[in-house]
Amino acid sequence: MDHQIDYRPSFALLTVHLDQGEQLRAEAGAMVSKSGGIDIETGASGGILGSLKRNVLGGESFFQNTFTASEAGEVTLAPALSGDIVRHDLTDETLYVQSGSFLACDPTIDLDTKFGGGRTFFGGEGLFLLSLSGTGSTFLSSYGAVHERELDDGETYTVDTGHIVAFEERTSFSVNRVGGLKSTLFSGEGLVCEFTGPGKVWLQTRSFDHFLSFLIPQLPNTNSGN
Numbered sequence: 001m002d003h004q005i006d007y008r009p010s011f012a013l014l015t016v017h018l019d020q021g022e023q024l025r026a027e028a029g030a031m032v033s034k035s036g037g038i039d040i041e042t043g044a045s046g047g048i049l050g051s052l053k054r055n056v057l058g059g060e061s062f063f064q065n066t067f068t069a070s071e072a073g074e075v076t077l078a079p080a081l082s083g084d085i086v087r088h089d090l091t092d093e094t095l096y097v098q099s100g101s102f103l104a105c106d107p108t109i110d111l112d113t114k115f116g117g118g119r120t121f122f123g124g125e126g127l128f129l130l131s132l133s134g135t136g137s138t139f140l141s142s143y144g145a146v147h148e149r150e151l152d153d154g155e156t157y158t159v160d161t162g163h164i165v166a167f168e169e170r171t172s173f174s175v176n177r178v179g180g181l182k183s184t185l186f187s188g189e190g191l192v193c194e195f196t197g198p199g200k201v202w203l204q205t206r207s208f209d210h211f212l213s214f215l216i217p218q219l220p221n222t223n224s225g226n
Contacts, residue, residue, distance in 0.1 A: 009145035079141035106136030144206030151197025162207030171199030
């Protein structure tokens with residue numbers, strides 16, 4: 001599956017070139033354009049219950065689109081927010097992805113929602129992560145640029161929960177306060193995730209939650225009577 005990513009990292013556009021018979025599964029609404037000979041079918045991947053679980057718990061769209069090339073062509077995709085796109089190929093493994101960062105994948109990849117208990121409280125993202133398992137290509141998006149960090153065995157790395165894009169299943173993690181109670185409440189950091197290698201972690205250079213925290217107080221007050 002050949003691809004190219006243009007206009008990185010601020011306004012990334014993914015172009016996937018499909019040979020005849022090849023398929024690509026993508027989030028609903030992610031398509032920017034497609035060439036002739038590329039058919040699109042919209043469905044609830046994994047059945048109604050599986051799609052409902054991903055939508056309610058994982059924050060992903062209920063429906064997904066499958067693009068099938070009846071003849072060679074291309075599909076262009078882009079995330080809803082300005083930011084970056086990266087490709088990561090799975091080989092009989094699992095990748096955990098934060099809500100909103102899944103863009104597209106090979107149809108052979110199994111998508112599910114993972115409950116990780118209280119240790120996965122990712123700020124406003126809740127207790128659930130999207131789980132991508134199997135063998136094939138995946139495409140992830142971010143708000144801001146994507147920064148990849150590979151951890152050695154036993155190496156620890158702390159990340160603000162609002163900046164996590166994805167991480168490999170072999171990487172262990174725990175969610176903690178940034179410091180004492182005062183630091184947690186007033187440092188602006190809140191909760192952080194401590195990863196322990198080996199494994200890869202993908203970060204985004206901007207946090208949508210932090211952007212909203214800045215933006216909302218600037219909006220006009222509709223109850224002021226003006």
